[in-house]
Amino acid sequence: MSDKVAVLVAGSWGTALANVLAANELDVHIWSRSPEQVLEINEQHTNSRYLPGMALSSHLKATADMKEAVTGAAAVLIAAPSSAMREVCRQLKTCIEEDSIVIHATKGFETESLKRMSTVISEEISRNESSIVVLSGPSHAEEVIRQCPTTVVVASGDQKAAETAQDLFMNAYFRVYTNRDMIGVELAGALKNIIALGAGMSDGLGFGDNAKAALLTRGLAEISRIGVEMGANPLTFAGLAGVGDLVVTATSKHSRNWRAGFMLGEGKPLDEVLSSMGMVVEGIRTTKAAYAFSEKFGVQMPIANQLYHVLFEQRDPRNAVEALMGRNPKTEMETMPLQTWEQWHT
Ligand SMILES: NC(=O)C1=CN([C@@H]2O[C@H](COP(=O)(O)OP(=O)(O)OC[C@H]3O[C@@H](n4cnc5c(N)ncnc54)[C@H](O)[C@@H]3O)[C@@H](O)[C@H]2O)C=CC1
Ligand SMILES: O=C(CO)COP(=O)(O)O
Missing domain, CATH: 1.10.1040.10 (N-(1-d-carboxylethyl)-l-norvaline Dehydrogenase; domain 2)
Structure with a gap:
């Protein structure tokens, strides 16, 4: 399995989770629609709008080109607001690899349709909903970025996909449990x-x-x-x-x-x-x-x-x-x- 992981989008949660993955020595590429934010992450290793005062891993690479972030990635983590999930997935559909696992960390619904996020993702990228992994639990970005002990759960209808997500994120300060109740x-x-x-x-x-x-x-x-x-x-x-x-x-x-x-x-x-x-x-x-x-x-x-x-x-x-x-x-x-x-x- 490739050690490349793509993270979509660079808000507080996407950035904090990308930093966990980078701490685990994975090849992390974070996508942002803002070229200024991409420049800041790559050159200053900060994301001052969303995580002020915090230093990011210097191994974290940012790009405004989603295809560049996603090509060859073993996993794609989506941490978009629920209101942007469908739009982000429409772009993702054009470039996602067939065998990369999809993990999302969004806490909300599509209000117009009342659909859960895994349903929205599966509809847009034409994947079986049960193959999607959701990452959730008590985890403020502001504490994860400081490496405070944090526990989360990854849930999926596909136990193997959940275990892959567990392996990707788990480290000394970020403990991950699996659960099959997505x-x-x-x-x-x-x-x-x-x-x-x-x-x-x-x-x-x-x-x-x-x-x-x-x-x-x-x-x-x-x-x-x-x-x-x-x-x-x-x-x-x-x-x-x-x-x-x-x-x-x-x-x-x-x-x-x-x-x-x-x-x-x-x-x-x-x-x-x-x-x-x-x-x-x-x-x-x-x-x-x-x-x-x-x-x-x-x-x-x-x-x-x-x-x-x-x-x-x-x-x-x-x-x-x-x-x-x-x-x-x-x-x-x-x-x-x-x-x-x-x-x-x-
Ligand atoms: N911040 C946290 O501690 C945690 C957040 N979450 C969840 O993660 C999700 C994202 O939250 P945050 O990162 O905190 O939000 P945020 O407000 O910090 O960042 C949102 C990001 O989404 C981007 N964005 C918005 N619309 C977009 C679009 N149409 N296309 C591309 N990018 C777009 C913004 O530019 C910004 O970078 C939410 O569902 C939230 O509930 C879950 C756990 C912890
Ligand atoms: O879900 C969260 C912590 O687990 C973040 O909550 P807020 O979106 O209210 O900051």
Whole structure:
């Protein structure tokens, strides 16, 4: 197998993951649509817009020519925002090698079609969806680039492809587990961003740790409910892509979703919040998708639904909290996904 790996695109996550691969002495070629960014990565070994103050491996090569990045690569890692995935894959289709494995690290949905990222990729590059690998888990780019200990999961319907991805990324500070529940890992990674927005909003409103714990726990319950309905293994939500990523995103100041939620909780309007971020905040689009999933599958997602009203219908966040707290009394167990591990396996 060639030791060349291509990474598409050079945002925070693509750059941090490319740096892990370069640390593993692979021949890493990162593609960016920005010639200025390519020049900066190649000459100064930095990506100051997305990872300010951090030095990148001098072995990392950048190019604005996707064909050059992808030709001869054993693996292609895509870390594009969900909104750009289809467009990036349309370009990739024209140059990808037949036998290179495709890994994606994007946490979101195509909002118009409600498709998962592996579906979008497989449609565009004409590959079987089960051959795609998704990389997810609690992993802020800002900490991965500093080589802080990090654990992630790679999931695929093709165990061999998942193991290849595991081998490519695994090192002393980046530990990789495999999982065969690609649907669950994709859903968990995307949906936790909604709860992180809510947790930020709760903090911005001045609420305390009780409210945050409630959001995380009840958030995980609704993510698991919809996930199981959409074909996921319920245990995936107890793993790195589920509770692991939920905790890190809903409690870390590195999180763009938490930060956006915090500003919204402080009363700033959505357009002002988004223009001040300068980076992708996937949870906004994902809230729209979750609202549609909740209707489509008839699954209650009270937190996502209230966030939808706040984000897109100008509901006051305090009214959203009142609506959540004032719902009909329930038993806790009736709100949990019913399938067990054994049922999922039959
Ligand atoms: N930053 C992080 O710590 C992590 C991010 N992710 C996920 O990775 C994905 C990407 O996020 P980030 O890298 O953080 O975003 P970012 O905002 O840091 O960078 C986005 C990059 O995408 C490029 N881009 C946007 N539209 C494009 C297009 N049409 N064609 C080519 N390039 C385009 C931008 O130029 C920029 O380089 C998201 O789904 C995010 O949820 C997942 C785990 C960690
Ligand atoms: O998914 C992430 C960490 O695992 C990154 O979250 P944010 O997009 O909120 O920064």
